[in-house]
């Protein structure tokens with residue numbers, strides 16, 4: 001077990017992308033990518049400590065009631081694991097403290113932010129940012145160009161300049177509690193991904209390139225360690241050439257760009273955690 005790269009994808013309460021995320025982990029080289037229902041973690045049947053890479057998948061946790069992922073964040077912060085005195089959030093914090101990786105996609109990103117796992121500027125896990133209703137007032141389902149901050153500590157985007165990925169969300173507008181939080185995120189290069197033009201050069205607030213009106217065009221952020229990462233676009237939805245909307249008309253490499261994020265995660269685990 002020690003030499004295996006082990007990923008876990010949490011399912012339940014309304015997730016709908018867990019199979020695609022597990023598939024992406026496996027394609028990227030993870031030896032294990034288990035889809036585990038949250039009830040099994042809460043029952044103490046599965047231990048997060050047995051894994052290196054925790055994935056929160058997209059979906060509609062609790063039907064987006066109270067705002068997307070809000071009820072889910074409350075659940076993780078308060079529900080106690082059977083036979084212990086730890087909440088699930090406590091065990092996730094221990095997982096993080098052990099130097100491991102967490103990625104939240106879309107509803108998973110919303111969950112990480114509302115739990116306070118991201119951006120965790122002071123490491124205190126209080127909520128300082130949120131994802132709220134798209135400026136257009138509608139659910140957005142479209143492909144977006146994303147500029148990567150080359151100076152970001154983010155483990156997942158290492159070596160990348162731009163990626164093309166789909167979004168599908170109603171609440172993707174990233175906002176901070178105060179302008180100071182936004183400044184700090186920017187100055188520490190934690191604003192990893194920004195919606196941009198088709199050349200991956202300029203971040204933009206223009207719709208539809210920026211599908212939701214996100215502050216500073218932010219599509220994804222990481223914590224100061226770079227090991228915790230959340231993004232609204234779906235990397236697991238572009239892991240093969242045929243996922244690209246113009247694959248019949250363009251010459252494309254076999255691997256989709258979303259796979260790069262998972263490959264970077266697996267490389268980090270092999271180099272640092274095995």
Ligand SMILES: NC(=O)CC[C@H](N)C(=O)O
Nearest residue numbers: 058059106107169170171
């Ligand atoms: N695809 C998703 O994960 C959607 C997240 C959330 N339900 C929203 O609409 O914003």
